[in-house]
Amino acid sequence: MLEELIKKSLLAVLEKYSVFEEDIDIQLEKPRDRSHGDLSTNLALMLGGRLQRKPRELAGEIAAEVSFPGDVIESVEIAGPGFINFRIASAYQVDLLMDLWGPEGALEAIKTGAQKRINVEFISANPTGPLNVVSARAGAFGMTLVRLLDAIGYDAHAEYYVNDAGLQVGLLGRSLRAHYLQLAGDEVEFPENGYHGRYLEIMAAELMEQDSLAVKKAASAFDDESFQRITAPEGNAEDWRKKPEEDSVRCFSKYALMKILSWQRETCRRFGLRFETWYFESELHETKRVERALERLRKTESVFEEDDAVWFRATDYGDEKDRVLVRTDGMPTYFLADLAYHYHKFQRGFEHAIDFWGPDHHGYIQRMQGAMEALGVARDWLEVQILQHVTFLEDGRPINMSKRQGQFVTMDALMDEVGADVAKFIFLTRKPNSHLEFDLDLAKEQSNENPVFYVKYAHARICSVLRNAAEAGIDPGEPDAEVLKRLDQDAEWNLVRELIRLPQVIVSAANSREPHRLTGYISEIAGLYHQFYHQCKIITDDEQTTLARLHLSLMTQRVLRRVLELIGIDAPERMGEKN
RNA sequence: GCGCCCGUAGCUCAGUUGGAUAGAGCAGCGGACUUCUAAUCCGCAGGCCGCAGGUUCGAAUCCUGCCGGGCGCGCCA
Numbered sequence: 070m071l072e073e074l075i076k077k078s079l080l081a082v083l084e085k086y087s088v089f090e091e092d093i094d095i096q097l098e099k100p101r102d103r104s105h106g107d108l109s110t111n112l113a114l115m116l117g118g119r120l121q122r123k124p125r126e127l128a129g130e131i132a133a134e135v136s137f138p139g140d141v142i143e144s145v146e147i148a149g150p151g152f153i154n155f156r157i158a159s160a161y162q163v164d165l166l167m168d169l170w171g172p173e174g175a176l177e178a179i180k181t182g183a184q185k186r187i188n189v190e191f192i193s194a195n196p197t198g199p200l201n202v203v204s205a206r207a208g209a210f211g212m213t214l215v216r217l218l219d220a221i222g223y224d225a226h227a228e229y230y231v232n233d234a235g236l237q238v239g240l241l242g243r244s245l246r247a248h249y250l251q252l253a254g255d256e257v258e259f260p261e262n263g264y265h266g267r268y269l270e271i272m273a274a275e276l277m278e279q280d281s282l283a284v285k286k287a288a289s290a291f292d293d294e295s296f297q298r299i300t301a302p303e304g305n306a307e308d309w310r311k312k313p314e315e316d317s318v319r320c321f322s323k324y325a326l327m328k329i330l331s332w333q334r335e336t337c338r339r340f341g342l343r344f345e346t347w348y349f350e351s352e353l354h355e356t357k358r359v360e361r362a363l364e365r366l367r368k369t370e371s372v373f374e375e376d377d378a379v380w381f382r383a384t385d386y387g388d389e390k391d392r393v394l395v396r397t398d399g400m401p402t403y404f405l406a407d408l409a410y411h412y413h414k415f416q417r418g419f420e421h422a423i424d425f426w427g428p429d430h431h432g433y434i435q436r437m438q439g440a441m442e443a444l445g446v447a448r449d450w451l452e453v454q455i456l457q458h459v460t461f462l463e464d465g466r467p468i469n470m471s472k473r474q475g476q477f478v479t480m481d482a483l484m485d486e487v488g489a490d491v492a493k494f495i496f497l498t499r500k501p502n503s504h505l506e507f508d509l510d511l512a513k514e515q516s517n518e519n520p521v522f523y524v525k526y527a528h529a530r531i532c533s534v535l536r537n538a539a540e541a542g543i544d545p546g547e548p549d550a551e552v553l554k555r556l557d558q559d560a561e562w563n564l565v566r567e568l569i570r571l572p573q574v575i576v577s578a579a580n581s582r583e584p585h586r587l588t589g590y591i592s593e594i595a596g597l598y599h600q601f602y603h604q605c606k607i608i609t610d611d612e613q614t615t616l617a618r619l620h621l622s623l624m625t626q627r628v629l630r631r632v633l634e635l636i637g638i639d640a641p642e643r644m645g646e647k648n
Numbered sequence: 649g650c651g652c653c654c655g656u657a658g659c660u661c662a663g664u665u666g667g668a669u670a671g672a673g674c675a676g677c678g679g680a681c682u683u684c685u686a687a688u689c690c691g692c693a694g695g696c697c698g699c700a701g702g703u704u705c706g707a708a709u710c711c712u713g714c715c716g717g718g719c720g721c722g723c724c725a
Contacts, residue, residue, distance in 0.1 A: 101667090102668070118705070152668070428652085428719050432652075500661095502653065538684085602688080603689045606683085644685080
């Protein structure tokens with residue numbers, strides 16, 4: 070690593086001042102202003118006070134004495150109040166660039182994850198309706214983070230938790246049943262707080278037409294292992310209708326759950342989300358994991374009974390209040406099931422777990438981590454990322470997204486209107502913890518001005534240049550260091566300097582859980598390529614120049630593809646209707 | 649009331665974890681297509697980084713207090 074080398078060389082000089090490695094954390098950073106060199110350190114400023122020296126003077130001495138092996142550093146200068154600025158030799162920058170070309174694309178060096186297994190859980194929406202746009206944002210973040218973690222050498226596992234055992238599913242069945250009975254002409258009272266979504270009306274209408282064979286067939290959509298436990302209820306809606314209310318509701322619930330999960334899964338596929346596991350809450354109950362988790366927790370003396378309920382002493386673990394585990398009616402709370410779920414996640418051998426939650430769940434973090442701690446799992450084993458809400462604007466006005474009102478923007482509608490790629494890109498331009506305002510009209514009507522096209526266009530433009538080269542009978546072959554070293558224009562080097570940042574961008578995006586750094590990075594790359602394209606004619610009469618610029622184009626293409634792959638966006642060969 | 653998040657150009661947001669003259673896109677104004685794709689590029693204009701203190705060589709960034717906005721504070725999930 071270049072930075073390590075510079076630090077080592079600086080430390081060698083610092084010994085004269087009786088400053089050693091353990092005394093100081095040398096910081097190297099890329100200056101904003103390029104005239105300040107490629108890398109800069111503030112160490113003279115940091116040491117000035119301690120050594121009773123003027124920082125600028127000190128910087129001068131250090132700069133004069135420091136030396137580097139090889140021809141890596143071209144120049145060392147002091148500037149400002151005492152910064153020491155380094156200029157990296159262009160030949161060395163070309164070497165760094167070439168590292169990006171191999172099959173691992175210079176990423177071998179950043180694979181620090183040691184194949185540790187990390188579970189990344191996201192979306193986990195209630196199975197009570199189609200996925201909405203909040204889930205879309207979570208999907209874009211979660212899936213990209215999984216790929217980022219894999220890229221730096223972890224074994225990341227995408228997981229979706231299905232709350233199929235709670236009261237909401239019963240309410241869903243009750244609502245579907247009410248819709249159905251209404252269609253069938255029965256007098257029914259709609260359940261209090263029931264689901265009024267149009268999708269349930271449609272589902273009820275479909276049910277009118279379906280015989281038991283059709284119902285069974287609907288279940289066969291689930292072929293993969295995660296969904297083995299999902300089956301269709303026997304018979305058809307007419308049969309269910311005749312049953313006693315409780316049995317009847319159960320059948321309608323089962324059917325609704327099955328249908329909605331098939332929608333959700335299809336929507337995820339369409340959005341490019343690949344979950345390795347769909348984990349069902351009902352399985353936790355069936356396998357007695359909920360009870361066992363409670364038993365285990367009881368042994369820790371952080372459980373007590375009061376008012377006929379069972380409580381977790383969450384206040385001992387940093388929470389504001391103690392929390393109920395088992396309600397007065399003997400039913401476990403969502404919290405207990407969820408904690409059993411996370412404990413099982415731990416038992417399944419994940420060394421770390423990352424959950425993406427909505428902002429309304431942030432008050433839930435303390436009790437969850439507290440309970441895990443009580444069970445003997447380190448507090449930071451579970452990491453919770455809060456994703457702020459998305460406000461969708463249509464006609465300049467926010468859209469009400471309450472499911473209960475039956476009026477919300479679905480993820481499918483979003484993909485229909487703006488496309489999956491545009492949506493993903495926009496979601497990933499903001500950091501997780503900031504609110505996102507998504508103007509639907511702007512995204513679909515003025516989609517040419519969307520940043521995602523800017524990046525795609527840069528990629529397509531490169532493809533076009535390469536096609537033209539091929540047509541002119543030029544075969545650039547593989548990028549070559551000797552050829553690239555002939556680059557001599559500012560626009561070319563601006564691009565080179567940015568391209569070689571790829572590894573560190575990936576590392577920082579992964580470790581900070583901020584995938585939005587990727588979109589910023591490729592927007593920058595795309596911009597620099599467009600500038601280069603305008604400033605430097607690529608295919609010229611000069612064979613050497615042509616070759617060097619084609620190689621630079623190939624490198625840019627490689628980097629754009631790599632990052633677009635991480636985000637899950639298509640890199641088109643040419644721009645057209647579809648993009 | 650308590651807790652968490654946010655406040656940066658007219659709008660939407662970045663700001664490399666404390667660095668040098670605070671950036672980009674959109675909107676506005678002015679330029680560049682006989683050209684390897686103009687879905688692009690170049691230029692201009694736009695700022696009390698919510699306010700006030702503090703920490704130090706140095707603060708949009710860290711600490712404290714206000715102001716303003718969002719969310720949470722269930723034996724719901």
